[in-house]
Amino acid sequence: MMSISSPRSVAQSNAVGTLYPLSTVRCVGPVLFRDQLARDIACLLDVDDEVLSWSCRSLSLSKDGQVYKPDFMVERADLRFAIDGVRDDEAPPWAKAKSIDAGFPYEAIAASALPRIRLKNAKDLLRYARHEAALSDRIRLLAALDEYSSLTVAEALVVFRETKPVAGLASMVLQRFVTMDLDERLIGPETIVRRKRD
Incomplete structure (x- = not known):
């Protein structure tokens, strides 16, 4: 530099x-x-x-x-x-x-x-950047996604038992364990969650 x-x-x-x-x-x-x-x-x-x-x-x-x-x-x-x-x-x-x-x-x-929608979704997720999903919750969600290939946000939130559900899911998106579409519409119960694949 x-x-x-x-x-x-x-x-x-x-x-x-x-x-x-x-x-x-x-x-x-x-x-x-x-x-x-x-x-x-x-x-x-x-x-x-x-x-x-x-x-x-x-x-x-x-x-x-x-x-x-x-x-x-x-x-x-x-x-x-x-x-x-x-x-x-x-x-x-x-x-x-x-x-x-x-x-x-x-x-x-x-x-x-x-991009206004993506920016709003990013800001919503980053409110939970200091959170971390408990290991057990992370394993349960990833196992469910392996079995079903995708879940809605509403379905994914039910998986969390130790971590506050929204905080846990948001942290897993930010840490790139899972992915969701941030461009089409604001994150809602019907937003699709998938396991992040490299």
């Missing part, structure tokens, strides 16, 4: 505040969201099956004594790349080129481009 000592930052006077939901599952390092747009992008990264991990503002790009840090560095199995939210106080024009020069493709995402 490119870095420079004691530089002047550009477009970085953004306040870093507490944004919801509070928990993450694949963030490596400090959680430093510039604004709600960055938080929303991070929610989507946490439910993207191709994303192994991501970090906040960990890439320093520099030019002529100025430094700019994109919102995220994202790691997939085949690629590491930078993601930035599109704002009024946009990234300096040289940021994309410097990121590419450093070997990291650069993607800028506007709030209007975020």
